[in-house]
Amino acid sequence: MKHLNQLLFLALCILLASCSKEEGCTDINATNYNPNADKSDDSCIYPPVVSEKGTFKLNFNLTSSNGQALVINQPYSDSANYTIQIEGFQFYISNLALIKTNNQEVSIKDVDLISFNTSNENNTEALAAIGDYKGIKFGIGLDSTQNASDPTTFANDHPLSLFQNTYWNWSSQYRFIMIEGRADTTIGSSANINQLLIYHTGLNSLYRETQINENFSISLNNTHQMNLTINLNKLFYGSFASIDLKTESTTHATTNYLVAEKVTENFITAIE
C-alpha cells in the first residue's frame, strides 16, 4: 500500500515535470501564435471574423375570406356567413432560422411579437449571412425555456417584457396566440355583433414549429423579404378541425384546452 502511494507520487512528479514545457498558443491562425510553444494553454486570440451579412425580413399580413385584406375593428362576413370583427391579433414567433441549400439551419432570431393590433401588416427582421437558402423554419409560440422566462427582467420594449401584456401571471407563463374580437353567428342579420371571441393559447404543449420551403438568397447589405399571409378563414375552419364560433368562442388554454389546440394546429396551416 505504501509502495503504491510512493509510486503514484513519482508518477505525479513526472507528469508535472513534463507539463513545464513551454505553454502558449499553438494555433498558427491565431494572432498570438507562439512558435516555441509545444502545449496549448487556450490563450489563442483570433482576428475578428468579418462575416458578410444582409437582412432577412419576414412580413405577415392577415386576410379574411376570399383573400381580402383583413382590417382590424372592421366586420367581415366569413365562409359560414357569420359576421366577424377582429379587434386584436398577436402571436409570438420564435427560433427563426434560415435553411441553407445544404440543409444547415442558421438561427437568426430568438423571439419576436407579431402584432396586428394597429395595422394588418407586421414583420420581423434580422441580419443573416449571405448565401443561398431553400427555406425558413420558425416556432409559433415560445419553447419551454423561453416560456419559463421571468417577464420582469426584460427592457420594456423587449417582446418578452411584462409590458407587452402577454404574460399570465396566474400560471406564470406566456400567451402564444392572442386573438380577440366579436361575432354575430345568427345568419342573416348583422345588427349586433356582440358575441365575444377570445382565443388565447399558451402552455408548452402547444408550441409548434413550421417550415416554409422557398428558394432565396441573401446578398451583402441587401434585404430579402418574404411575405406570408395568415388566412383567417383557414384559422377558424382549418384542416385540423373546424372551430364552431357559436359554442367554441373562448379559450385561455387552461380553460377549453381543445379549442386552444384547434387554434394552434389550424394556425400553422393558415400560414400561406
Place this chain on the structure above:
Amino acid sequence: MKSFRTYLIFGITLLTFTSCSKETESIPQTGTAYALAIPPGFPEPIIPEDNTLNSNRVELGRKLFYDPILSLDSSISCASCHLQNDGFADNKNFSDGVLGKVTERNSPTLTNIAYHNAFFWDGGNHSLEIQVIGPIENENEMNLSVQVAIERLKQDPEYPELFRKAYQLNEPTIFGLTRAIAAFERTLISGNSNYDKYFYQGQSNSLNANEIAGMNLFFGNNLRCAECHSGFNFTNLNYENNGIYAMYADSGRAAVTLNPNDNGKFKIPTLRNIALTAPYMHDGSFATLENVIDHYAQGGQNHANQNSKISGFSITTQEKSDLIAFLHTLTDYEFINNPNFSVPTP
C-alpha cells in the same frame, strides 16, 4: 481607421468607467446585510441570487406592501387582505378588492411564505417575485396595470430614491417592484409559538397537559393530520383533495395541470397561526376549527380524488377540545406583534 476608432471608443469607455466608479462611492451602498432570524428547527429558505436580502430592499418592500398606491383607486394595499394581526391572512371568506369586487378564493396566510415553492391555492405560480404582479393586476384585487403602477412610483417623491438605494436602479421598474415586495415577504418567518418553545427550544412547561394531549392526537396515526400537515411548517407542500365537497366549484390544481385527477386538490396549507386565520379552506367554507375537525372526523364527502388518509375517526368532546387547544399553540404572538413587519412609520 476602423481600429483607431475602436481604440478611441474603448479608451473613452474605460475613462467613463473609472470616473463613474468615483461617484458610486458617494451613493449609499446596498444597505446592511439582512440576516434572517431562522428559528431553531427551521432550515434556511432558498433566496434567489438576483434578490439577496439587505435592509434597503426589505424596507422598500415593506413600504410597498402597505401602500395603497398599487391599487386602481389607491384604496387597497397588500396588507388589506394580508393583515399582520390575522397572521397575514384576513377573516373573510372572500376578500374585498377595489370597486366592490371580491376575490374568488380565501386569502391565505403569508406566514413562512419563504419556504413555499409554488404560490396560490393551486400552485399555479412558481416565483414569489412574479406572484406580486398577480394581485396588482387582478381586477378583483387591486386592478392596476403594472405600467401605471410603475408610472405612479416614478412620480412619487420618495420611491425613486428608495429603488436606487435598494437595487441601484435609475428609476422604479417592475423588476425592482417585484423583487422588493418578495424580499419583505421572505422575512415573514414565524417560529416562536408555544409549540416551538416546547418542541424546538426545550421549554417543557410551555404546553399544558391538554395541549400536549392534542399534540399527540395531531401527530398520532389515528387522526393522521401530520401525514399532510408535516414538518416544521406543517405542510409537505403537496396538492391534495381533503374531501370537503362531492363536487368542487373550483377545480383547484386541475386548472393548472389540466389533469382531471387533480380536481379539487389544493396546496396543503401551513397550520402555523391557524387560530388567527379563520374562516378555513380555499373558499373559507369552515367558520371554526371545530367545524374543520368535525369534517375530518366525519371522513369527507367521498370525492373521487379524495385522499385515502381522510377516512374518518371517532373523537371525544374532550379530545376535540384538546386538539383545538394544540392548534392554538401554533399562534406566534411575537410574530404578529413584531414591529419590523407592521406598517412602516412615514
